[in-house]
Amino acid sequence: MPYPIRNLAQRLCAAWTNTAVALLCYGLVAFISLTGFIGTLGKQIFPVYSVVLTLGLMVMWILTGLRLSRMADTRVPRLSNSEFIRTLIAAAVLPVGIGLVLKLSMVVAGTTRVTNFISYFSKLHNSVFIAAIIVGAALVTLIVALMLNKRLSLSNPKVEVSELRENWQESVHPNEIFINLDNLVMANRRYKEVPNRVYKELKPTLNEQVQAKGSFTGKTLQEVQPKYKEVEVDKALNSTRIFSLISGNLLLIGAAVAILFSALSIAGVVTGGHTVTKVTQLFFIASILKALGSILVNASHLFFAEMMFESNVMYLKVEGTFTESKISTGNSIHDSTRSENILVRSSITPWIIVSRIVSSSFASSGSNNLEHPRFILEMHKNDHELDSIRSDLITFLKDRESIASITSQRDLMNTSQIHEINKQTRAQNAAIPHREEEIGGYIRRQEEEEYPQ
Known part of the structure; x- marks a missing residue:
C-alpha cells in the first residue's frame, strides 16, 4: 500500500491506543479519588478529571483528523514504553497534587468560592461527551476501515524482473x-x-x-x-468513499453551526441570558463534530486522489x-x-x-x-x-565495420584511374617472373617495418 494510506491506518491505530491509555489513566484516577486516598475532596474534584479527559480526547482526535502530509512520511509518532510509564505515574500523582492545590485555595480564597467553582464542572455532563467521542470515533473508524479493506483487496504486491x-x-x-x-x-x-x-x-x-x-x-x-x-475501483469502495465524503462534510457543517450558536451564547452570557455551561457544551459539540468530520473528509479525499x-x-x-x-x-x-x-x-x-x-x-x-x-x-x-x-x-x-573503405564517388573514380595506370604498367612488365614479384613485395614490406614513416 502507498505510504499515505498506510499512515492513515497507523494514525487511527495510534489514536485508539492513546484513547485506551487515557481511559486506563482515567480509571486509575477515579479509583484514587473515589476511594478516599486523597481525603474528603476526592469526590468533589472528580468532575475536574472528567473535563480533562474530555478535552484530551477531543484534542487527540482533532489531531488525528488533520490532513496527511503529501510528502513521503515513513512513520507515525507512537507511544513508547517510557511514555506509557510516565503517563501512569502522572495519573497517580495528579489527583494528589490537585487535592493539595484545592486545599490551599480554600484557605486563601475561601471554601465557598472553591466549592462553587468545582460544582461548575459537574454540570457539563462529561460522561455524555466521553461516550459520544468513543462511539463517534468507532463509527468513523469502521467507515475508514471498510475503505482500507477494499483498497487492500485491489493490491497485487509482486516483485518480478x-x-x-x-x-x-x-x-x-x-x-x-x-x-x-x-x-x-x-x-x-x-x-x-x-x-x-x-x-x-x-x-x-x-x-x-x-x-x-x-x-x-x-x-x-x-x-x-x-x-x-486507471485505478480499478469497485462499487463498494466507490460507494463508501462517497458516503464518507458526504457524511464528513455534513459533520463539518454541523460543527460550524455549533460554533455559531456558541458565539451567540457568548453574547448572551454578557447580557445575562445564557450560562457559561451552555457555551462550554456547544464548544464541546463543535469540537467533536469537527474531529470526526475531518477524519472522514480527509480519508475520502485520499482515496479519491490516488492515481x-x-x-x-x-x-x-x-x-x-x-x-x-x-x-x-x-x-x-x-x-x-x-x-x-x-x-x-x-x-x-x-x-x-x-x-x-x-x-x-x-x-x-x-x-x-x-x-x-x-x-x-x-x-x-x-x-x-x-x-x-x-x-x-x-x-x-x-553491423559494425572494422575495415575502412572508400565511400565517396570521387575517391572511387580516382582510385579507378590509378588502377588503370598500374594495370598498364604491369602489362609492360609482364615478363617479370611471379617469383620476383613476391620477392619485391616482401622487400617492400621489410623496408616499411625497418624504416617506418
Whole structure:
C-alpha cells in the first residue's frame, strides 16, 4: 500500500491506543479519588478529571483528523514504553497534587468560592461527551476501515524482473557500445517523445591496464515516462468513499453551526441570558463534530486522489575487457591502394534487468497538484522489452565495420584511374617472373617495418 494510506491506518491505530491509555489513566484516577486516598475532596474534584479527559480526547482526535502530509512520511509518532510509564505515574500523582492545590485555595480564597467553582464542572455532563467521542470515533473508524479493506483487496504486491546475463565477443570499441546504449537503444524507448527519467547516468570508465589492453565498465538506471493507468475501483469502495465524503462534510457543517450558536451564547452570557455551561457544551459539540468530520473528509479525499501509472524501468550494467591489434589490406605488389586499421576486440558481459512497474501518486488542488512522490506498488516481468533491447544491441554489434573503405564517388573514380595506370604498367612488365614479384613485395614490406614513416 502507498505510504499515505498506510499512515492513515497507523494514525487511527495510534489514536485508539492513546484513547485506551487515557481511559486506563482515567480509571486509575477515579479509583484514587473515589476511594478516599486523597481525603474528603476526592469526590468533589472528580468532575475536574472528567473535563480533562474530555478535552484530551477531543484534542487527540482533532489531531488525528488533520490532513496527511503529501510528502513521503515513513512513520507515525507512537507511544513508547517510557511514555506509557510516565503517563501512569502522572495519573497517580495528579489527583494528589490537585487535592493539595484545592486545599490551599480554600484557605486563601475561601471554601465557598472553591466549592462553587468545582460544582461548575459537574454540570457539563462529561460522561455524555466521553461516550459520544468513543462511539463517534468507532463509527468513523469502521467507515475508514471498510475503505482500507477494499483498497487492500485491489493490491497485487509482486516483485518480478526479467534478467539477461551473457558474454559477447565482438570487434567494437567499448565507447561505441555505451554511445549506442544511450543514444539509440534507450532513446528509442521513449513514451510520446518525452525523454527517459535517468536516475543513474551512464558514465563509462575505460581502464587501460597495459599497452593496447584494458577493461571497461558502465551502468545506468532509467525509467520510461510513466503512462497513466486507471485505478480499478469497485462499487463498494466507490460507494463508501462517497458516503464518507458526504457524511464528513455534513459533520463539518454541523460543527460550524455549533460554533455559531456558541458565539451567540457568548453574547448572551454578557447580557445575562445564557450560562457559561451552555457555551462550554456547544464548544464541546463543535469540537467533536469537527474531529470526526475531518477524519472522514480527509480519508475520502485520499482515496479519491490516488492515481496509478505504468512504466518500464531498465537497469543496464556492461563490463568487459578489450585488446587492440592492427589489420592491413592491399599489401600486394600490384595493389595501388592499401588500408590499415586498428581493430579493437572486446569481450562484453552485459547485465540487463527490465521490469514493468505499477506506481501510485496522489493528486491535490493547486499549482502543485502532481508533486507528490510516486510509490512503486508492483513489479512485473517484461520479457518482450528485454528481448527487444538485446536484439537492438546485437544488431548494432553485428553491423559494425572494422575495415575502412572508400565511400565517396570521387575517391572511387580516382582510385579507378590509378588502377588503370598500374594495370598498364604491369602489362609492360609482364615478363617479370611471379617469383620476383613476391620477392619485391616482401622487400617492400621489410623496408616499411625497418624504416617506418
